[in-house]
Amino acid sequence: MSVVVVNITKKMVVDVVDHTSYIAKSRASLEALKSANLLKSLNLSALILGESGTGKQTLAKFILPEANIVDADGDIQELLAFIDISDTLIIKNFDKINNYPKVKSAIELNNTRVIATSKVELSEKVSDDFFSLKITLSPLSQREEDILPLAQKFFEEVSGFFGNENSNDISLKDLNFDLSNNCYSLRKSVYLKYLVNSLSEEGVMDVMEEFLLKKLGGRNDYREQLYLFDVPMLRSGFKKFHSQLNMSEKFGLNRNTLRKKINDYKDKYKLN
Numbered sequence: 001m002s003v004v005v006v007n008i009t010k011k012m013v014v015d016v017v018d019h020t021s022y023i024a025k026s027r028a029s030l031e032a033l034k035s036a037n038l039l040k041s042l043n044l045s046a047l048i049l050g051e052s053g054t055g056k057q058t059l060a061k062f063i064l065p066e067a068n069i070v071d072a073d074g075d076i077q078e079l080l081a082f083i084d085i086s087d088t089l090i091i092k093n094f095d096k097i098n099n100y101p102k103v104k105s106a107i108e109l110n111n112t113r114v115i116a117t118s119k120v121e122l123s124e125k126v127s128d129d130f131f132s133l134k135i136t137l138s139p140l141s142q143r144e145e146d147i148l149p150l151a152q153k154f155f156e157e158v159s160g161f162f163g164n165e166n167s168n169d170i171s172l173k174d175l176n177f178d179l180s181n182n183c184y185s186l187r188k189s190v191y192l193k194y195l196v197n198s199l200s201e202e203g204v205m206d207v208m209e210e211f212l213l214k215k216l217g218g219r220n221d222y223r224e225q226l227y228l229f230d231v232p233m234l235r236s237g238f239k240k241f242h243s244q245l246n247m248s249e250k251f252g253l254n255r256n257t258l259r260k261k262i263n264d265y266k267d268k269y270k271l272n
Contacts (some may be wrong), residue, residue, distance in 0.1 A: 001173070002242050022036070022055055022058045022059050022062050023146055023149045023150050024146070025141035025143075025145040025146050025149050026143065026144065026145040026146045027145075028137075028138045028143050029055075029143055029145075029146050030139075032059060032135050032136075032137055033059075033062075034228060035112045035133065036059050036135065038061050038065050038133075039063045039115070039133065040062075040063055043113060044113075044132040044133055045107075045113055045114045045115065045116075045131050045132060046063070046115050046116070046131055046132065046133040046134065046135060047094065047115075047116050047117075047118065047122065047127060047130070047131040047133075047134045047135070048060055048115065048116070048117045048118075048135045048136075048137065049117075049118055049119075049120075049121065049134060049135070049136045049137065049259075050117075050119070050136060050137030050138070050139075051119060051137075051139050051141070051182055052119060052181060052182065052184065053181050053182030053183040053184040053185065053186075054137040054138070054140065054183070055137055055182075055183060056117040056118075056137060057069060057090070057092065057117060059135070059137070060090045060115045060117055061090065062116050064088045064089075064090055064113070065114070066088065067086070067088040067089055067090045067092040068082065068089060068090065069092055070082050070089060070090065070092065071092045071093055072091050072092060072093045072094055072095075072096045072097045073092075073093040073096040075252060076097065076098060076099055076102065076103070079091070079097070079103065080102065080103065080106045082112055083103070083106040083107055083112050084106060084110055086110075086112050087111075087112060087113065088112065088113045088114075088115075089112055089113070090113050090114075090115050090116070090117070091113075091114055091115075091116045091117070092116075092117050093117070093118065093119075094116035094117065094118045094122065094130075095118040095120050095122055100126055100129070100130075104129055104130065107130070114130065114131075116130070116131070116222060134223050139179070139182060140179050140182040140183060141184065141221050147177055147179070147186065148172065148173070149188060150170050150183060151175070151177060151186060151190050154186065154187045154190040154191065154192065155172060155190050157187075157193075158190060158191045158194045159194070162194070162195075162198065164215075169214060172190070175189065175190070175193050175254075176189070177189055177190075189256065202236065208228070211228075212225060212228075226253055229266060230261055230265065231265055231271070233251075234247075234261065234262060234265065234271055235271065237250070238271070244258055244259060244262070
């Protein structure tokens, strides 16, 4: 085998932080983990399919814990160079490869074992040429049993970063989890809940100040940005007081004034 000097770029090598471990409580995740455990003991190449944030890289790293993760969405010569010096390799975005025959030849020449990830299905020929096994990870919305354990994992994570003093005041069961981008958006919603819960009045005003600095610059700024106060006030009022009558009494607002504010915002901001 020839000796290759590799200039590693940030785009090619992915610095992976395992935020989740691979948590498997749902039937779909347990099946994926069963396949991954099988792969740990077999010298086979495999493809892991799934949307962004479904745990593809985490599962790949579970199978090949010592392997580098390389992004195929870049210079193919760099990818080939990594194959040339690697016994095992995790290739992210395998569908982005623009010359499969070259990559296949390099893998065969160096006998490199590959665990690949992709967000989209590959052609049947490519899948058959490269992989002995395929694992498909469902969206998190279809793996309900995994959601709360993952949220707990992210909560422990953020508590470790910022301290545990607010931990007892937060109930994850009451949190509206954002699953739009699977684990990425779930982690963000847990972090946001933790940080919001830890803010003082001064902290809230500091956040608003920074946000408004980016928004101001029109001719009717005060009127146009007033919704940033009104909408959270109305939403919290519905949650706490449950009716417009109670809200008008607690807010010290005329019922007609309150009703007009609700009508002004209800379609755009989903007020009850």
